[in-house]
Amino acid sequence: MEGSPKILARDFRFYYGQHCALKGIDLEIRRNQLLTIMGPSGSGKTTFLRSLNRLNDLIPGTRMEGSLEIDGVDIYSHGVDVAELRRRVGMVFALPVALPMSIFDNVAYGPRKRGILNKQKLQDIVEKALRDAILWDEVKDRLCDHAGRLSGGQQQRLSIARVLAVEPEIILLDEPTSGLDPLSTLKIEDLLWELVRSYTVVLVTHNPLQSARVGGDIAFFLMGELVETGPSSEIFTRPKDKRTEDYVSGKFG
Amino acid sequence: MKQERAKGPDQHVVNRRMTAVFAGAAMMTVGVLIFIVVYILNRGLHIVTPSFLSEAPRQMGRAGGIYPAIVGSILVTGIAVLIAAPVGVATAIYLTEYTREDRLPRIVRFGTESLAGIPSIIFGLFGFLFFVIYLDLGWSVLSGALTLSAMILPTIVRTSEEAIRAVPNAYREISYALGSTRWQTVTGVVLPTALPGIVTGVVLAVGRSIGETAVVIFTAGTSLRLPKSLLDPVRTLPVHFYILAREGISLDNAYGTAAVLIILVLVINITAYSVVNRFAARSR
Amino acid sequence: MRYAVRYKEAIIEKALVVIALSAIAVLGLIILFVFKEGSPVMARVGVIRFISGTKWAPSRGVFGILPMILGSVWVTLGALAIGVPLGLACAIFLAEMAPARVSSILKPSVELLAGIPSVVYGFIGLVVLVPFIRRWLGGPGFSVLAAAIVLGIMVLPTIISISFDAFKAVPAAYREGMLALGATKWQAIRMVILPAARPGIIAAVILGLGRAIGETMAVIMVAGNSTKIPSSALAPVRTLTSNIALEMGYATGEHREALLATGMVLFVVIALLNVAARLFAGGGRVSR
Numbered sequence: 025m026e027g028s029p030k031i032l033a034r035d036f037r038f039y040y041g042q043h044c045a046l047k048g049i050d051l052e053i054r055r056n057q058l059l060t061i062m063g064p065s066g067s068g069k070t071t072f073l074r075s076l077n078r079l080n081d082l083i084p085g086t087r088m089e090g091s092l093e094i095d096g097v098d099i100y101s102h103g104v105d106v107a108e109l110r111r112r113v114g115m116v117f118a119l120p121v122a123l124p125m126s127i128f129d130n131v132a133y134g135p136r137k138r139g140i141l142n143k144q145k146l147q148d149i150v151e152k153a154l155r156d157a158i159l160w161d162e163v164k165d166r167l168c169d170h171a172g173r174l175s176g177g178q179q180q181r182l183s184i185a186r187v188l189a190v191e192p193e194i195i196l197l198d199e200p201t202s203g204l205d206p207l208s209t210l211k212i213e214d215l216l217w218e219l220v221r222s223y224t225v226v227l228v229t230h231n232p233l234q235s236a237r238v239g240g241d242i243a244f245f246l247m248g249e250l251v252e253t254g255p256s257s258e259i260f261t262r263p264k265d266k267r268t269e270d271y272v273s274g275k276f277g
Numbered sequence: 278m279k280q281e282r283a284k285g286p287d288q289h290v291v292n293r294r295m296t297a298v299f300a301g302a303a304m305m306t307v308g309v310l311i312f313i314v315v316y317i318l319n320r321g322l323h324i325v326t327p328s329f330l331s332e333a334p335r336q337m338g339r340a341g342g343i344y345p346a347i348v349g350s351i352l353v354t355g356i357a358v359l360i361a362a363p364v365g366v367a368t369a370i371y372l373t374e375y376t377r378e379d380r381l382p383r384i385v386r387f388g389t390e391s392l393a394g395i396p397s398i399i400f401g402l403f404g405f406l407f408f409v410i411y412l413d414l415g416w417s418v419l420s421g422a423l424t425l426s427a428m429i430l431p432t433i434v435r436t437s438e439e440a441i442r443a444v445p446n447a448y449r450e451i452s453y454a455l456g457s458t459r460w461q462t463v464t465g466v467v468l469p470t471a472l473p474g475i476v477t478g479v480v481l482a483v484g485r486s487i488g489e490t491a492v493v494i495f496t497a498g499t500s501l502r503l504p505k506s507l508l509d510p511v512r513t514l515p516v517h518f519y520i521l522a523r524e525g526i527s528l529d530n531a532y533g534t535a536a537v538l539i540i541l542v543l544v545i546n547i548t549a550y551s552v553v554n555r556f557a558a559r560s561r
Numbered sequence: 562m563r564y565a566v567r568y569k570e571a572i573i574e575k576a577l578v579v580i581a582l583s584a585i586a587v588l589g590l591i592i593l594f595v596f597k598e599g600s601p602v603m604a605r606v607g608v609i610r611f612i613s614g615t616k617w618a619p620s621r622g623v624f625g626i627l628p629m630i631l632g633s634v635w636v637t638l639g640a641l642a643i644g645v646p647l648g649l650a651c652a653i654f655l656a657e658m659a660p661a662r663v664s665s666i667l668k669p670s671v672e673l674l675a676g677i678p679s680v681v682y683g684f685i686g687l688v689v690l691v692p693f694i695r696r697w698l699g700g701p702g703f704s705v706l707a708a709a710i711v712l713g714i715m716v717l718p719t720i721i722s723i724s725f726d727a728f729k730a731v732p733a734a735y736r737e738g739m740l741a742l743g744a745t746k747w748q749a750i751r752m753v754i755l756p757a758a759r760p761g762i763i764a765a766v767i768l769g770l771g772r773a774i775g776e777t778m779a780v781i782m783v784a785g786n787s788t789k790i791p792s793s794a795l796a797p798v799r800t801l802t803s804n805i806a807l808e809m810g811y812a813t814g815e816h817r818e819a820l821l822a823t824g825m826v827l828f829v830v831i832a833l834l835n836v837a838a839r840l841f842a843g844g845g846r847v848s849r
Contacts, residue, residue, distance in 0.1 A: 403595060
């Protein structure tokens, strides 16, 4: 299975009403790859990310064309279980948001909805998820506290723990550090490399500096198109496309 | 900050006068409220003794207490809310969380908004024709409660809808993104978050139905006996009060009944607002 | 397992649709029953004669509801003459002038006013207002005026809360712009906020109107309920709603049908008002 891509987009287009937000994306993401989708706002990167777990379905008046495969199965084909797809493709949103309940209940939310109600089992899942999100030591004594009391950075790691608790295969992160201070940002960025050992990770950011810091592979989106992809070292030192060069050198965006 | 001004009255003086006028209007409105409450309690509170609350009326209410009317009010209002609350909340959930295409929700909304504008006497007529006569439920707890539930349905739909719409969309997205279905999202995050607002709406509906007279008098009847089943007629507090006052049976007992009603309504409304405030304080 | 979940979801959605349709179903039933029972007598007497007849004598089979129509009109207009200025002034004070702490106490009080049962309003009118009018203004006391005052107070919460929302919906930039130009608060209100909030104010008035026309028990207790066309503001009067409530208890046969026909007229008036409110409010949400 090493050779087959985890995610494969072929001429993927996406429309909000008449507006074409993605103009034919061809992109391959390997298993356990850390891919950063980089681009200015309005480039379609978030739209692409939200297409990967069909979260855009919730927005009325949207439609797609082309194909988007995960493990060789077109996720937009008829009969796909969307809830199960979203379980497999976890999503961390731009702003850290805790559900209005306790820390424990936040992490246990997903597993409970999957029918796991055994207390001991839930406790194990929650502990493991919090450990993997490097939050356990900070919250282990106050799991019953309202999650809204956590700091922004902690809430964002809580969001990651919440996703990990449903045992996804892919983790999508949409500008996960945009609302955080530099220190919390670094913690999240370090965490990405822990995650990629077990998961396929797709990060979206508008910040070239963050793409450079995180490393891994980069896909550069601009105005609904995929301009180029490559390892971050190449994108930043030998970009093939003039537009990429302009962006990473700070000429726009 | 003095500056040159065009001729005419000093605008700051005008402003002060208008502010006084408007403040006066507001004071008057609140004054009316205070007057009504104080007037009724002042004349009625001493009538309200434990035996007044726990005894059956004698001589058509000239003497004795109001126990059956309390039972009647609790039964009719309680059942009305038990029917209207689930239907109203479900309607609100449908309107906020399940609608994609436009036609059906528009029909639903038209229905609830039209119901909201219908005078209670028309509900009374309808309840009498439909539940009492057509469905042959007679003047009964059930007829009264069913008619009342139709009347308070729009209130519950509207307040629940507002409460549900106020739930941050981020919560829904998080829930969906974790692989929850629509209904799991509704029960998992939407309803728990909206609950204080929904409860407030329901409590306000209780307050509204407990004082309702025109609907109940034609559907639940005016019997002073304790009901043995939901198909027995009852007299509610406002109906009892209305009959005592209008037929001049006993002004004292009328005041006493009114005092009980006023206290109930005040307690219910204040509870409703404090629920909202407590949760508003807790979530932020 | 997953199929079971999907099946359950589909069933829940269908159930919600069915439940959501219950409001429109009730509306349909109301129209059906009131019109079915009321229209025969309407047809026999003739719509025009029923509406324009000045004599209501059920025992002799004479059904004309013009006195009640006029009664409703006078009482309602009187109520608005009292309730609209007072309510608007109160809403302006709460929305634009009062310090936050003051309005946070006053606003709930206004809503409490809405919670007081209509029979209590009627009763206060009966024991306070009616004797007052009899003593100082003459007449029996039970009168158009008494009903108008009681209703004027009862429509206050409706008018205040809807126009309050309308004022609050005026963008802050409008008033800040005016104040920045050196205008006083009242100037800002008069020149910018009132005009901007006009659709909401009209909706508030129309809904208050609907509330006043529809009110029954309070009016019965203070209006005197004479079936004659009132000759002055101090004369007793009977409204459409009172006509139904007063006689429904014992009416049978044609008499009962005539009361239902009265209900039909009331229903049509309310429906027209709602349409008007919708038009004036520009399709905004107007129910309350």
